[in-house]
Amino acid sequence: MKILIKAVIFDMDGVIIDSEPLHYEANKEIFSSLGIPVQDVPYSNYIGVSNEEMWQDLKNTFSLPYSVNELVERQNNETIKHFKKSSLKPIDGIVELLSTLKNNNFKIGLASSSPKVLIEEVLSSLNLDKYFDVYASADHVAYGKPKPDLFIYTAGLLHVIPRECVVIEDSKNGVKAAKAAGMKCIGFINPNSMNQDLSLADVKVNSIKEITIDLIKSLE
Helix, strand or coil: CCCCCCEEEECCECCCECCHHHHHHHHHHHHHHHCCCHHHCCHHHHCCCCHHHHHHHHHHHHCCCCCHHHHHHHHHHHHHHHHHHCCCCECCCHHHHHHHHHHCCCEEEEEECCCHHHHHHHHHHCCCHHHCCEEEEHHHCCCCCCCCHHHHHHHHHHCCCHHHEEEEECCHHHHHHHHHCCCEEEEECCHHHCCCCCCCCCEEECCHHHCCHHHHHCCC
16 A cells, blocks of 8 residues: 655754764864874764764773763764854755745754764754654664664654655765665665665665655655
8 A cells, every 4th residue: 555755754963964074073182182003993983873872882992991871972072163153055955845845834843963062053054943743863762773762763853764764974984774674764875974785775866856746655
């Protein structure tokens, strides 16, 4: 039986804003201050996962003398500082896509591995919060991407079932999470997201402008 798509769920970093380079620069500064050689960090593996999971792994690998909570708070402060100094704008085509979805009565959610405080800073400062019905961060679930928990939780907030959702993702971990949640997934090939494997996505695009209502309906 055909399942109608009722909701579109966006990742934030690398989809709403091109922030992966910003995250990388902020993290590089923290790595340096902690004595972690940047070349020894498999950074592309951490794109799309929660900050808690990244720091737990790095804490174990490099025997860091700080708690995961302390490391995450340090990262959050550094990232927000970098964001406020940046001139980041929404990725080309995002505002038009959000407006079109809103005008066509789709429910719109955001599911990001970034912390709640950064999500709110981004959406508010870029005047995008008006488009989203709900947003959720890795803070809200036990397991972040590539586990499906965050997308399933977001679907619940939107009052839809997973099969009625399309996810837009730019990372391997995000695509895996969307498919594990039983959702359709559009993979956005963002050149700044470190050559992510999006092969599990139902369809891949090189530009957000390629995502149309017809494309979304073709996934039903």
